Amino acid sequence: MSDNPCFSYFNGCGNILDPDEDEEQIVPTLNLLNINYDIKQYVGPWWKGACFRKRQTKTVLSNINVQFKSGEMTAILGSSGSGKTSLLDVISSRYTGKLYGKVYFNNYLCTADIIKQYAAYVMQADRLLHNLTVRETLKYSGILRLPGAYNDKEINAEVNRVIADMGLKHVADSKIGGSVIRGISGGERRRVTIAIQLLQNPKILLLDEPTTGLDSCTTRHLVSSLSDIAHNGKIVIMTIHQPRSDVFKLFDNIGLLSMGEIVYFGKANQMVEYFGELGYPCPTYANPLDHYVDLASIDRRDRDLEVRTFAKVENLIMTYTNSTIKREMVQSIEKETMRPTTRRTMLHLDRPHPPIVFTVMLCLIRLKVEMAYVKLRVNIVYLIIPTENRVVADID
Numbered sequence: 426m427s428d429n430p431c432f433s434y435f436n437g438c439g440n441i442l443d444p445d446e447d448e449e450q451i452v453p454t455l456n457l458l459n460i461n462y463d464i465k466q467y468v469g470p471w472w473k474g475a476c477f478r479k480r481q482t483k484t485v486l487s488n489i490n491v492q493f494k495s496g497e498m499t500a501i502l503g504s505s506g507s508g509k510t511s512l513l514d515v516i517s518s519r520y521t522g523k524l525y526g527k528v529y530f531n532n533y534l535c536t537a538d539i540i541k542q543y544a545a546y547v548m549q550a551d552r553l554l555h556n557l558t559v560r561e562t563l564k565y566s567g568i569l570r571l572p573g574a575y576n577d578k579e580i581n582a583e584v585n586r587v588i589a590d591m592g593l594k595h596v597a598d599s600k601i602g603g604s605v606i607r608g609i610s611g612g613e614r615r616r617v618t619i620a621i622q623l624l625q626n627p628k629i630l631l632l633d634e635p636t637t638g639l640d641s642c643t644t645r646h647l648v649s650s651l652s653d654i655a656h657n658g659k660i661v662i663m664t665i666h667q668p669r670s671d672v673f674k675l676f677d678n679i680g681l682l683s684m685g686e687i688v689y690f691g692k693a694n695q696m697v698e699y700f701g702e703l704g705y706p707c708p709t710y711a712n713p714l715d716h717y718v719d720l721a722s723i724d725r726r727d728r729d730l731e732v733r734t735f736a737k738v739e740n741l742i743m744t745y746t747n748s749t750i751k752r753e754m755v756q757s758i759e760k761e762t763m764r765p766t767t768r769r770t771m772l773h774l775d776r777p778h779p780p781i782v783f784t785v786m787l788c789l790i791r792l793k794v795e796m797a798y799v800k801l802r803v804n805i806v807y808l809i810i811p812t813e814n815r816v817v818a819d820i821d
């Protein structure tokens with residue numbers, strides 16, 4: 426049936442779909458194409474100073490091709506130092522090293538300015554004022570972050586929206602608290618930190634280890650709230666250190682990193698089957714996330730173990746690189762990023778700063794005005810100069 430060229434113009438109900446209309450329904454995506462990220466570091470003792478120490482280039486991320494779709498939540502897993510935070514840094518344009526490759530959002534090449542408009546980054550630590558209540562914290566953040574056109578009523582409405590989204594209604598008027606004054610719990614504090622970022626209604630929410638230090642039940646509630654936010658049309662990407670088995674089914678996609686490369690990136694519900702087919706089934710009653718993070722880690726306890734686990738991880742990376750999942754993802758990214766330029770222009774028009782189309786139009790109008798002015802001058806010369814003197818006047 427798929428061989429029929431007309432098939433794509435029919436939906437399941439047998440109605441004819443307008444190809445243009447179908448294109449409009451494409452969900453926003455964040456695409457990372459051929460990402461390689463290097464950092465420079467000094468090696469040797471500090472007292473030699475920057476001039477005498479050797480500079481070394483370290484590859485933190487390599488060969489990253491991934492697609493994040495709106496309405497989906499993705500967990501980035503991996504052992505310590507595998508490059509999880511660096512991946513978020515690259516997406517959010519917070520990197521300090523040299524980046525190769527391209528990041529696209531909605532078919533538009535991302536710069537730091539663009540990503541700041543669309544993405545919010547939730548850091549690992551909660552930096553909140555102890556004496557304020559949850560509502561006050563959000564209200565002041567709203568005043569500072571929301572556009573100046575928002576009035577008091579609109580800011581309060583936004584504050585109430587994020588309070589409801591993050592399940593903070595019961596503590597809305599409680600103090601944040603700290604080591605001296607007892608306030609809300611650690612999990613609730615995490616929710617307030619996330620709620621602050623949600624005030625701007627970002628299209629992409631990036632979270633660096635949001636569940637660290639939380640108990641199992643709080644983690645589940647928090648991840649479940651984030652899943653609801655994603656399913657309401659946002660891209661949610663989080664790094665997670667020790668994921669519990671009960672949150673596994675809440676993730677739509679899993680990205681497993683090792684040594685800055687991808688070992689698996691795909692649907693969460695296909696991960697166990699994927700590794701099972703490679704000869705690494707998940708033992709019964711084991712947490713698949715823990716099991717596969719262990720599988721993708723390098724054991725550095727002794728030289729022998731290191732060599733063996735390194736070879737295994739290299740093999741896993743190679744297998745993923747040649748897999749159908751990866752091929753399909755790259756095809757999907759290329760299809761997304763190579764859509765007609767008109768769409769790119771439309772997105773450009775969406776942006777608040779002066780769109781390029783208007784600039785081009787202004788240039789054309791100016792050119793026309795200047796040409797009209799030159800013509801007018803020529804006509805005036807022809808009108809006022811007698812016919813016998815015209816050749817001389819033209820030469821002048």
Ligand SMILES: Nc1ncnc2c1ncn2[C@@H]1O[C@H](COP(=O)(O)OP(=O)(O)OP(=O)(O)O)[C@@H](O)[C@H]1O
Pocket residue numbers: 464466485503504505506507508509510511512521522666
């Ligand atoms: N700016 C930098 N300068 C020096 N090294 C860096 C820099 N950025 C990343 N790295 C190195 O890159 C590797 C990946 O770091 P990254 O913080 O992304 O790992 P991670 O998976 O988030 O680790 P963790 O789970 O422990 O936070 C590490 O070895 C780290 O030392």
